[in-house]
Amino acid sequence: xxTIKDVAKSAGVSIATVSRVLNGSANVKQATRDAxxxxxxELNYMPNxxxxxxxxxxxxxxxxxxxxxTSYYFAEIIRGINTCIQQAGYRIxxxxxxxxxxxxxxxxxxxxxxQVSGMIVMMPSTHNATIFNSTxxxxxxxxxxxxITDGADITITIDNYQGAKEITKHLIxxxxxxxxxxxxxxxxxxxxxxxxxxxDALNExxxxxxxHLEFHGNFTxxxxxxAVISLLNQSEKPTAIxxxxxxxxxxxxxxxxxxxxxxxxxxxxxxxxDISTARYINPPLTTMNVPVLEIGEMAGNHLIRLLEDNxxxxxxxxxxxxxxxxxxxxxxxxxK
Amino acid sequence: xxTIKDVAKSAGVSIATVSRVLNGSANVKQATRDAxxxxxxELNYMPNxxxxxxxxxxxxxxxxxxxxxTSYYFAEIIRGINTCIQQAGYRIxxxxxxxxxxxxxxxxxxxxxxQVSGMIVMMPSTHNATIFNSTxxxxxxxxxxxxITDGADITITIDNYQGAKEITKHLIxxxxxxxxxxxxxxxxxxxxxxxxxxxDALNExxxxxxxHLEFHGNFTxxxxxxAVISLLNQSEKPTAIxxxxxxxxxxxxxxxxxxxxxxxxxxxxxxxxDISTARYINPPLTTMNVPVLEIGEMAGNHLIRLLEDNxxxxxxxxxxxxxxxxxxxxxxxxxK
DNA sequence: TTGAAAGCGCTAACAG
DNA sequence: CTGTTAGCGCTTTCAA
Numbered sequence: 001x002x003t004i005k006d007v008a009k010s011a012g013v014s015i016a017t018v019s020r021v022l023n024g025s026a027n028v029k030q031a032t033r034d035a036x037x038x039x040x041x042e043l044n045y046m047p048n049x050x051x052x053x054x055x056x057x058x059x060x061x062x063x064x065x066x067x068x069x070t071s072y073y074f075a076e077i078i079r080g081i082n083t084c085i086q087q088a089g090y091r092i093x094x095x096x097x098x099x100x101x102x103x104x105x106x107x108x109x110x111x112x113x114x115q116v117s118g119m120i121v122m123m124p125s126t127h128n129a130t131i132f133n134s135t136x137x138x139x140x141x142x143x144x145x146x147x148i149t150d151g152a153d154i155t156i157t158i159d160n161y162q163g164a165k166e167i168t169k170h171l172i173x174x175x176x177x178x179x180x181x182x183x184x185x186x187x188x189x190x191x192x193x194x195x196x197x198x199x200d201a202l203n204e205x206x207x208x209x210x211x212h213l214e215f216h217g218n219f220t221x222x223x224x225x226x227a228v229i230s231l232l233n234q235s236e237k238p239t240a241i242x243x244x245x246x247x248x249x250x251x252x253x254x255x256x257x258x259x260x261x262x263x264x265x266x267x268x269x270x271x272x273x274d275i276s277t278a279r280y281i282n283p284p285l286t287t288m289n290v291p292v293l294e295i296g297e298m299a300g301n302h303l304i305r306l307l308e309d310n311x312x313x314x315x316x317x318x319x320x321x322x323x324x325x326x327x328x329x330x331x332x333x334x335x336k
Numbered sequence: 337x338x339t340i341k342d343v344a345k346s347a348g349v350s351i352a353t354v355s356r357v358l359n360g361s362a363n364v365k366q367a368t369r370d371a372x373x374x375x376x377x378e379l380n381y382m383p384n385x386x387x388x389x390x391x392x393x394x395x396x397x398x399x400x401x402x403x404x405x406t407s408y409y410f411a412e413i414i415r416g417i418n419t420c421i422q423q424a425g426y427r428i429x430x431x432x433x434x435x436x437x438x439x440x441x442x443x444x445x446x447x448x449x450x451q452v453s454g455m456i457v458m459m460p461s462t463h464n465a466t467i468f469n470s471t472x473x474x475x476x477x478x479x480x481x482x483x484i485t486d487g488a489d490i491t492i493t494i495d496n497y498q499g500a501k502e503i504t505k506h507l508i509x510x511x512x513x514x515x516x517x518x519x520x521x522x523x524x525x526x527x528x529x530x531x532x533x534x535x536d537a538l539n540e541x542x543x544x545x546x547x548h549l550e551f552h553g554n555f556t557x558x559x560x561x562x563a564v565i566s567l568l569n570q571s572e573k574p575t576a577i578x579x580x581x582x583x584x585x586x587x588x589x590x591x592x593x594x595x596x597x598x599x600x601x602x603x604x605x606x607x608x609x610d611i612s613t614a615r616y617i618n619p620p621l622t623t624m625n626v627p628v629l630e631i632g633e634m635a636g637n638h639l640i641r642l643l644e645d646n647x648x649x650x651x652x653x654x655x656x657x658x659x660x661x662x663x664x665x666x667x668x669x670x671x672k
Numbered sequence: 673t674t675g676a677a678a679g680c681g682c683t684a685a686c687a688g
Numbered sequence: 689c690t691g692t693t694a695g696c697g698c699t700t701t702c703a704a
């Protein structure tokens with residue numbers, strides 16, 4: 001593999017000069033520059049990013065850290081990040097973490113060992129608020145969907161609360177009084193916020209909350225399924241159910257079918273996320289649309305800005321609005 | 337950020353000794369080793385992977401290169417790769433490429449600049465067979481879903497041909513004589529192989545092929561939709577359609593609905609991939625299941641083996657079997 | 673406008 | 689068992 005030395009020798013100049021044209025320094029005679037560029041072509045030379053990174057103390061890579069379970073978001077967010085970041089000359093290093101402890105390790109290794117220039121971390125668990133202490137951190141950090149509100153330069157969060165409130169209100173407006181909620185995974189920030197929105201909507205609608213309207217799930221289809229099956233043993237049944245995500249809503253619809261409950265006539269079911277499957281199930285799912293790709297792009301763009309504009313330290317919290325998509329599973333006429 | 341020097345100084349030894357314990361060399365007195373390890377803890381020291389990579393001439397990262405359009409596969413494959421690779425101490429660098437030319441660039445930059453230890457490339461376009469010339473390549477390469485059969489150490493390909501043949505035969509066995517085919521993107525290897533399987537199934541079933549049974553799509557739902565809409569103007573209509581992927585099949589089902597054609601009674605529709613949505617559409621889609629996660633794991637495992645076992649140069653072509661999932665869109669009773 | 677030289681943090685002979 | 693030293697390929701003063 002050709003190195004800068006080879007280029008220098010072959011072009012009859014010093015490595016310093018080669019380095020200058022590599023880095024676009026102005027102080028090189030045009031003729032020299034041309035000659036060097038030609039030699040670079042001939043030798044198929046490409047600078048070694050490791051050596052460069054070692055010297056410059058920055059790797060031009062950005063670390064992306066995800067929870068282990070593949071969330072529906074994963075691919076789209078990566079794609080969103082990649083679009084902006086790649087053209088700015090950065091590369092993505094992806095890692096996943098099993099749990100909070102593991103996450104801390106991966107974070108540290110990405111930062112200290114891999115020398116990433118910046119990080120985008122998605123960690124909706126509410127367990128690990130202490131990891132990202134900004135006092136000891138020297139690289140920009142963007143947190144996605146997290147409960148942690150400080151320590152990051154920027155946090156980008158879905159407006160779970162408003163979204164949940166809105167979709168619950170939609171149910172209320174259309175006459176539902178007994179509205180159930182299926183929780184997502186425990187200690188998950190998204191789930192908790194959606195629950196908060198649900199509660200407040202009930203309160204504002206003067207509906208009483210009740211523990212047998214609440215079901216515990218973990219964001220999987222199967223857990224949504226089981227939640228609705230458990231209704232069998234209940235005397236007092238909800239007329240509508242808001243599942244904390246679409247996967248569970250889909251499981252719930254499936255369970256309803258097996259219990260011979262008509263959706264939405266016997267029971268309305270709504271979700272959150274607007275995953276691609278949502279519009280195809282029967283009946284098509286009413287849900288809150290989350291602009292996932294845009295979140296990725298936003299994260300990428302902001303990180304690049306942080307990196308290139310010398311890291312202005314304005315901590316910012318961005319809340320991404322979601323919007324209601326009324327389909328048929330709620331039994332309401334489209335209006336919005 | 338603490339360096340090896342800091343550790344050495346703080347522990348009262350030379351950097352060579354620190355390096356030895358870092359790399360698990362046997363020739364260090366236990367007491368010294370302990371002291372150094374303690375210092376490492378204290379200083380929160382982690383070795384700089386850039387410096388190490390520069391010296392060792394290998395970065396312990398593996399490059400993953402994907403086409404630009406997010407295929408359904410993307411996330412799952414990454415996840416599959418990541419599981420095995422991460423525990424072997426490697427990291428993934430993901431990149432995407434718009435087209436063949438861009439791909440060559442990204443490939444080169446990953447290899448020469450980023451100094452990746454190995455690569456996994458997914459590039460189903462049949463246009464760029466020359467890029468990965470093994471004579472000039474010095475790192476192991478695994479190609480996924482590709483037309484290119486040499487130049488890589490290992491290729492992992494879905495058994496598109498057999499799968500397509502099987503699902504077409506399934507249609508034939510259940511009485512269909514006029515079976516349409518919706519092509520995927522032009523010059524796409526998967527699409528071409530599926531087409532080949534379709535053709536051979538027709539031939540073996542003594543069915544005549546006809547150009548007005550073929551429709552041109554690009555793997556998007558919309559293109560499947562348009563294909564079926566175009567049937568309107570045809571006098572001779574197929575009784576069944578095999579779409580080269582599920583997305584197009586879903587679009588086709590949608591179009592059929594709009595044309596008031598019953599699926600499967602008026603027209604049977606089947607796909608390929610078994611994406612998660614397939615079982616939820618109405619009617620549930622009969623399709624070929626592709627074990628995507630497994631493919632990723634396989635790629636990761638093989639690459640690690642190539643990397644750690646000193647790169648035995650046995651070129652291998654792995655074909656991943658797919659299996660028929662009979663649901664309702666084909667109108668056939670479940671049997672398999 | 674160019675070159676010489678120091679050094680980024682680490683590993684790997686080579687000596688001792 | 690441990691230390692000294694020479695680089696890995698690059699950027700960046702400092703001189704010329």
